[in-house]
Amino acid sequence: MLAEAKSALGKEFDGYKGGEYVMGPHTDCYLAEYGSCGDELSRPLLEIMCGVGPILERAIAEAVAAERERCAKVCDDLRDQWSKCRNPKLSDAQYWEGKVNAALDCGADIRSAAK
Numbered sequence: 001m002l003a004e005a006k007s008a009l010g011k012e013f014d015g016y017k018g019g020e021y022v023m024g025p026h027t028d029c030y031l032a033e034y035g036s037c038g039d040e041l042s043r044p045l046l047e048i049m050c051g052v053g054p055i056l057e058r059a060i061a062e063a064v065a066a067e068r069e070r071c072a073k074v075c076d077d078l079r080d081q082w083s084k085c086r087n088p089k090l091s092d093a094q095y096w097e098g099k100v101n102a103a104l105d106c107g108a109d110i111r112s113a114a115k
Contacts, residue, residue, distance in 0.1 A: 005029075 008023045015021055032038020
């Protein structure tokens with residue numbers, strides 16, 4: 001189908017209701033039976049027709065979930081490192097406590113967004 005579409009570029013065709021037009025790279029294309037308007041050949045329709053639409057959606061969802069989990073693990077690791085800290089200076093402790101609390105909030109936000 002792609003080879004046919006590429007070979008049509010620059011060629012002249014008769015319109016359904018008369019007239020002639022030259023097929024260009026941005027010419028709208030519809031899939032229909034004679035006498036019907038049909039559906040525009042769009043990327044989502046072609047993905048469905050080729051059977052790859054659901055595969056792509058699933059792959060994207062899995063990649064997003066993996067990235068969320070990676071970010072949540074970073075937050076968990078930061079919390080664990082903080083809990084192993086011994087006798088930090090008070091100013092350092094206050095600084096890191098704020099960072100750890102932010103990391104804990106971040107981890108909780110990431111996990112709740114995944115639900």
